[in-house]
Amino acid sequence: MPRIHQEKGFRFFFYTDEHEPKHIHAFKSGGKVKIELETLAIVHQKGLKDSEAKQALTITRHNQKQFIQDWDEYFME
Numbered sequence: 001m002p003r004i005h006q007e008k009g010f011r012f013f014f015y016t017d018e019h020e021p022k023h024i025h026a027f028k029s030g031g032k033v034k035i036e037l038e039t040l041a042i043v044h045q046k047g048l049k050d051s052e053a054k055q056a057l058t059i060t061r062h063n064q065k066q067f068i069q070d071w072d073e074y075f076m077e
Contacts, residue, residue, distance in 0.1 A: 002014060002016070002070075004066075004067065004070045005059075005067070008055065008059065009029065010026045010027065010028045010055075010056055011027045012024050012026050012056075012060070012063075012067070013025055013027075014070075014071060014074070018071075018075065021036050021039075022037040022038060022068060022071045023036045023037055023043065024037060024060055024071075026059075028048065028052060028056070029047075030047055031045075031046060031047030031048035031049075031052065032044075032045070032046055032047060032048065033045045033046075033048055033052075033053045033056045033057075035057060037064060037067055037068050037071065040064065
């Protein structure tokens with residue numbers, strides 16, 4: 001499970017057997033959120049407050065280009 005970013009208590013990563021559409025997982029304090037990278041849509045949320053999910057979305061938005069590049073490098077090789 002490649003971890004690609006850590007910020008404000010969140011660990012951002014993708015699994016080694018991921019599928020399209022491109023997305024990132026973020027974990028914090030036992031909660032998780034899944035965010036599509038192209039649309040920046042939250043597609044799954046469990047155990048996080050809405051404010052925490054929005055914070056993960058903001059971090060993803062700021063790192064969107066890098067996260068997509070990391071995805072492409074890992075899965076397109």
